[in-house]
Amino acid sequence: MQAIQDSYPDNVAHCYGCGSQNAHGHRIRTFQEGEETVTRFTPEAYHTAIPGFVYGGLLASLIDCHGTATAAAARYRAEGREIGSAPVLRFVTASLSVSFLKPTPLGGELEIRGRVKELRGRKVIVEASVFADGVETVRGEVVAAEMPASFGN
Ligand SMILES: CCCCCCCCCC(=O)SCCNC(=O)CCNC(=O)[C@H](O)C(C)(C)COP(=O)(O)OP(=O)(O)OC[C@H]1O[C@@H](n2cnc3c(N)ncnc32)[C@H](O)[C@@H]1OP(=O)(O)O
Numbered sequence: 001m002q003a004i005q006d007s008y009p010d011n012v013a014h015c016y017g018c019g020s021q022n023a024h025g026h027r028i029r030t031f032q033e034g035e036e037t038v039t040r041f042t043p044e045a046y047h048t049a050i051p052g053f054v055y056g057g058l059l060a061s062l063i064d065c066h067g068t069a070t071a072a073a074a075r076y077r078a079e080g081r082e083i084g085s086a087p088v089l090r091f092v093t094a095s096l097s098v099s100f101l102k103p104t105p106l107g108g109e110l111e112i113r114g115r116v117k118e119l120r121g122r123k124v125i126v127e128a129s130v131f132a133d134g135v136e137t138v139r140g141e142v143v144a145a146e147m148p149a150s151f152g153n
Contacts, residue, residue: 003029004037004069007084017065028062030069030114037070037128039112047106054104059138062112063128064096067142070114071124075146078119091124091144092151098140104132122146 005018005028016025030039041062049055071091076083104110114128123145130138 001031002083003031004073004083005029007072007088008090009088012090015065017061018069026058026061026065028065028069028112030066030073030112032073035115037066037073037114039066039069039114040109041112042109043106045106050103052106054106054110056098056100056138059100059104059130060096060098060140062110062130063098063138063140064093064142066112066114066128067096067126067140068093068144070116070126070128071142071144074116074119074124074126090147092147093142094123094145095143096140098138100138102135102137104130104137108133117141 013019013021018028028039043054047055047058068091072089075089111131114126117127118125126142129136
């Protein structure tokens with residue numbers, strides 16, 4: 001099945017969270033499921049915070065990259081375009097907020113589910129949650145902004 005990240009051109013696919021070209025990264029893959037987006041990810045033992053529980057920074061990065069992918073997909077949909085079609089839309093994180101509702105157990109697959117809260121101009125706000133065994137443990141919000149041509153300057 002085609003993931004949203006599969007549409008990222010190779011020259012911008014190095015992100016630590018979601019870049020297919022980053023051998024050391026999480027290389028998350030996000031899928032559209034109706035009005036929601038879904039990423040599944042299984043943390044490794046080295047993603048430990050407190051023994052038996054997942055490190056919060058990893059969870060934040062899952063929300064982050066799930067959010068930017070959801071934002072890009074939403075804008076393509078809003079424009080009635082196929083994901084990845086030219087001109088390519090690239091979204092980066094303008095802000096990220098994360099609430100850790102419960103400790104997230106380490107040792108199984110996590111599900112990250114997201115939805116668009118607002119889509120306006122060059123900005124998309126995405127809400128996303130992490131579920132472990134069906135229990136919501138983390139909730140976050142990503143403000144994703146379309147990457148300007150001047151990015152980094
Ligand atoms: C092709 C695929 C690429 C895959 C990459 C995936 C990335 C994964 C996640 C990341 O780690 S990205 C890396 C971390 N993020 C950055 O380094 C971004 C650094 N910041 C910037 O480059 C600029 O500040 C940014 C592009 C986010 C905004 O600059 P703009 O010149 O576009 O700002 P502008 O003032 O035009 O704002 C556009 C909209 O975003 C809003 N905005 C900007 N910064 C914000 C902020 N910090 N918080 C909330 N909203 C913000 C802003 O209010 C506005 O909304 P409105 O249209 O409603 O007014």
